[in-house]
Amino acid sequence: MHLYGYYRSSAAYRVRIALNLKGLDYDMTSVHLRDGNQFDPDYVKLNPQAQVPTLVLDDGTPLVQSPAILEYLEEVHPEPALLPADTMGRYRVRALAAVPGCDIHPIGNLRVLKHIQQTYGQDMAAAGQWAKHWIELGYTGLERMLADSSETGRFCHGDTPTLADIFLMPQMYNAIRFGVDMGQFPNIQRINDANMELDAVQKAYPDNQPDFEPA
Amino acid sequence: MHLYGYYRSSAAYRVRIALNLKGLDYDMTSVHLRDGNQFDPDYVKLNPQAQVPTLVLDDGTPLVQSPAILEYLEEVHPEPALLPADTMGRYRVRALAAVPGCDIHPIGNLRVLKHIQQTYGQDMAAAGQWAKHWIELGYTGLERMLADSSETGRFCHGDTPTLADIFLMPQMYNAIRFGVDMGQFPNIQRINDANMELDAVQKAYPDNQPDFEPA
Numbered sequence: 477m478h479l480y481g482y483y484r485s486s487a488a489y490r491v492r493i494a495l496n497l498k499g500l501d502y503d504m505t506s507v508h509l510r511d512g513n514q515f516d517p518d519y520v521k522l523n524p525q526a527q528v529p530t531l532v533l534d535d536g537t538p539l540v541q542s543p544a545i546l547e548y549l550e551e552v553h554p555e556p557a558l559l560p561a562d563t564m565g566r567y568r569v570r571a572l573a574a575v576p577g578c579d580i581h582p583i584g585n586l587r588v589l590k591h592i593q594q595t596y597g598q599d600m601a602a603a604g605q606w607a608k609h610w611i612e613l614g615y616t617g618l619e620r621m622l623a624d625s626s627e628t629g630r631f632c633h634g635d636t637p638t639l640a641d642i643f644l645m646p647q648m649y650n651a652i653r654f655g656v657d658m659g660q661f662p663n664i665q666r667i668n669d670a671n672m673e674l675d676a677v678q679k680a681y682p683d684n685q686p687d688f689e690p691a
Numbered sequence: 692m693h694l695y696g697y698y699r700s701s702a703a704y705r706v707r708i709a710l711n712l713k714g715l716d717y718d719m720t721s722v723h724l725r726d727g728n729q730f731d732p733d734y735v736k737l738n739p740q741a742q743v744p745t746l747v748l749d750d751g752t753p754l755v756q757s758p759a760i761l762e763y764l765e766e767v768h769p770e771p772a773l774l775p776a777d778t779m780g781r782y783r784v785r786a787l788a789a790v791p792g793c794d795i796h797p798i799g800n801l802r803v804l805k806h807i808q809q810t811y812g813q814d815m816a817a818a819g820q821w822a823k824h825w826i827e828l829g830y831t832g833l834e835r836m837l838a839d840s841s842e843t844g845r846f847c848h849g850d851t852p853t854l855a856d857i858f859l860m861p862q863m864y865n866a867i868r869f870g871v872d873m874g875q876f877p878n879i880q881r882i883n884d885a886n887m888e889l890d891a892v893q894k895a896y897p898d899n900q901p902d903f904e905p906a
Contacts, residue, residue: 520835524832524835524836525790525832525835525836526832527794527832539782539786540786541785541786541790541793542789543785544782544786544788547782547785548781548782548785551781563763563767566762566766567754567759567762567763570756570759570762571756571759574758574759575740575756577793578758578793579740579742581793582793583797591824596807596811596813598811609806616740617740617741620735620739620740621739621740621755
């Protein structure tokens with residue numbers, strides 16, 4: 477398989493973690509989002525939304541949209557499982573994953589921060605405050621969901637990583653970047669620390685990617 | 692089952708369509724989002740994020756996050772199917788669903804539009820332009836995805852409604868509200884029209900809800 481991504485893209489980072497956890501081999505091509513390389517017409521043929529990631533299967537089929545890619549990988553490569561065996565567990569993992577996936581990351585990603593700066597005459601610091609606001613709001617709910625359930629374990633759900641952790645970790649990278657005080661969110665912090673011990677996460681971590689650029 | 696929702700919430704509208712398509716009975720309680728009733732402490736016990744929808748099962752278990760609720764309903768009430776029988780079809784439907792689910796709706800919903808007005812001193816017309824921008828950008832990619840595939844039928848995938856249609860229809864309500872020129876998106880418009888013919892969609896349509904308030 478071949479993954480088109482970008483070191484700092486949350487959605488690409490999710491797919492890297494999943495591929496690593498499942499022990500699947502893949503090559504990578506970096507699509508430089510800040511330089512606008514996602515708009516290259518050849519790339520748009522692979523990814524009609526001009527976004528990353530795109531996971532190209534060995535038969536050449538390009539897959540887009542990280543939530544759909546992750547469910548696909550889980551169906552085709554079920555071991556190790558990233559969704560629980562029981563229906564209520566699968567519901568809970570998908571609900572936890574949707575907090576960063578739908579309620580935090582989309583509102584604070586690069587294209588949105590750029591649009592705020594251009595449209596409302598804000599600087600990057602103000603755009604960072606915008607991102608921080610949505611992370612803290614989403615984490616407030618997520619922390620409650622984790623604190624209130626006996627199914628929360630060493631990871632978001634039980635003692636092995638699931639899709640919920642895969643969505644959380646890229647959000648954590650941004651939470652740190654935008655200065656979120658994690659003292660407010662002890663369960664999220666604890667689960668982040670457990671995930672950071674995994675080789676699959678370390679190998680997927682933005683700063684460890686070949687296209688990483690120091691700030 | 693009991694659904695806590697709001698007539699104009701896209702996420703609640705998704706769940707209403709799915710329940711209707713599957714012929715499941717449910718009662719409804721309206722949570723008035725513009726009046727802030729989602730922050731009522733009793734409601735937050737059901738929904739730790741203070742959002743809608745919440746679907747309370749007959750045993751009292753509250754389910755949150757519409758993407759997770761929809762996958763749950765599909766697992767527990769598999770007929771009529773809202774996901775295709777084949778892996779690649781399920782991938783495609785989930786990818787199409789993620790365009791409004793992750794790349795459009797989260798950036799333009801009520802709480803975000805309110806925050807833009809408060810933080811950047813914009814009026815509702817400017818906030819509407821913001822919403823329209825993200826709908827048009829997302830629809831540009833979605834239109835390509837629909838136009839370029841032989842699997843697009845009367846609906847987003849084939850000739851019966853799937854999760855992709857369920858995510859599309861609430862986005863269409865907002866596209867019309869914010870004045871998107873649908874002439875740019877003939878496949879999306881055609882699929883919207885097919886969905887609007889379904890009783891399940893009509894019954895779920897915001898203007899047909901008991902808590903509907905004319906503008």
